[in-house]
Amino acid sequence: MTSHSAPKLAWTYENRLLLILFMTFGFVFFDRLALSFLFPLMSAELHLTNAQLGMVSSALSLTWALSGAATGAWSDARGTRKPLLIAAVLGFSICSALSGLVAGFVSLIAFRALMGIAEGPVLPLSQSLMVESSTPSRRGMNMGLLQGSAAGLLGAMIGPPVVIGMATAYGWREAFYVSCIPGLLIAFCIWRWVREVPPGGVRHAQAEGAATQAAGGTTVSRWALLKERNILLCVLISCCFLTWFVVIISFAPVFLVENRHLSPSGMGVVMTCLGAAWVLWGFAVPAISDRIGRKPTMIAFALIAAVCPIVLIHGDSVWALGTLVFVTYTGLGCFTLFMATIPAETVRPRAIAGALGLIMGAGELMGGFVAPTVAGFAADKYGLQFAMWMSAVGAILACVLSFALVETAPAVLRRRALACAAARLDTQNVGGR
Structure with missing residues (x-):
């Protein structure tokens, strides 16, 4: 193979990998968010309360975290990602289908907890594969498309009309059954076309692991990771921003139906606008950060995100709500920065999956496990508006x-270096003189 064809092959593989991982993480959120969209239809039959909805979301987040x-750290230590990713995709697809068999709260929380075990490894494994195959100039955009836009397009934009439409026509159980089919197809695509090492590349983790072993070193520990200022901050930001995300995505559908008195179709319109914003900002925010820097982008767009749950409380009509949510x-878009891009630009390659797993795990434990349960019990006592305000506070923090x-943005650091040299x-x- 000529030197000219090797970069071309790597570039082609980069795009193919991005497409496959885009679909993979998108359907993770399609399955994860299906419960929120179907809850207004399930609650009457299964006699579920807002507190129980929060507890189910918390159980999934706990096992996800x-x-x-654990899988991110194990993957870094063993240098294995592809087989784990295939197993995770097959696992969450089966567990999503099993959610259609539930007879009450206990079985629902059990199946969703199992689904969290399968879904948890998908993001750190996918981002670890993607960062290794991305050209530096596309790193932020690639990771934003994978994590932000994929979940928005398939989970929050396509998901609501598809899931609600199927549930209305055939029943909410049937909607869960059908949700496993895309996952099975994606698992085949990963097995067939994803490589453990990109074309023409050398596994960073293996190279550094060999150097570490020769030097008598060991795998990077969680405590060593937390000594990195950016990693510690990303862990704390993850706890706060996961509160914003999980609370709003768990309670917005039922809030719109019960408090704002929207029809299921009207709620679907607003949630689809939320999904469209997810798609746009999911790649636009990281792309902006490639140019102006990670830090100012995080500050600005986290502040804007805090307005979203307040909009849901005060918006007048379906279309006003949809526009303001968008x-x-x-x-x-910020999630990609603190959960993937900033850590990947802070730690050595052999520690990326472990760092991503740590940040995601801490966020899911506090923002995904504790916050929805607190919000659910508070919503039953004080009203669903409490959950919306709790979401806003998370983004402000x-x-x-x-x-x-x-x-950490390479372009910004390069400009600073040039300015200092000048x-x-x-x-x-x-x-x-």
């Missing part, structure tokens, strides 16, 4: 923490 953190639902981040040259010229 533990599974993701403008303000910017947080999922994430904005405040972002002020302490250390910039300043030193000017000083030398002045001193030589």
Whole structure:
């Protein structure tokens, strides 16, 4: 193979990998969010309360967090990702279908907890594969498309009309059954076309692992990762921003139906606008950060995201709600930055999956496990508006923490280095006169 064809092959593989992982993580959220969209239809038959909805969301987040953190660290230590990713996709597809068999709260929470075990490893494994195959100039956009836009397009934009339409026509159980089919097809695509090592590349983790072993070192521990300022901040931001996300995505559908008195189809319109914003901001925010920097992007768009749950409380009509949600639902673009891009630019390659799993796991434990349960019990006592305000506070805290981040964007660091070099040259010229 010529030197010219090798970069071309790598570029082609980069796009193919992006497409497959885009579909993979998109359907993770299609399955994860299906419960929120179907809950207004399920609650009457199964006699479920808002507190129980929060507990089900919390159970999935707990197992997601533990599974993701453990699998990410294990993957870094063993240098294995592809087989684990295939197993995870098959697992969450089967568990999603099993959700259609539930007879009550206990079986529902059990099946969703199993689904969290399967879904947890998907993001750290996918982002680890993607960052290794991405060209530096496309890193932020690629990771934003994979994590932000994929979940928005398939989970929050296509998901509501498809899931609600199927449930209305055939029943909510049948909607769960059918949801497993795309996952089985995706697992085949990963097995057939995804490589453990990109074309023409050398596994960073293996190369560094060999160097570490020769030096008598060991795998990077979680405590060592937390000593990195950006990693610690990303862990804290994840706890706050996951509160914003999980609370709003869990309670917005039932809030719109019960408090804002929208029909299921009207609720579907608003949630589809939320999904459209997810798609747009999911790649636009990381792409903007490639140019202006990770830190200012996080500050600005986290603040805008805090407005979104407030919009749901005060918006007048379906279309006003949809428009304002589209403008303000910017947080999922930030997710790519603190959960993937900033950590990948902070730690050594052999620790990326472990760092991503740690950040995601901590966020899911606090924002995904604790927050929905608290919000659910509070919603039953004080009203569903409490959940919306709780979501807004989470985004505000994430904005405040972002002020302490250390910039990692390659383009910004390069401009700063050039500016410093120019300043030193000017000083030398002045001193030589």
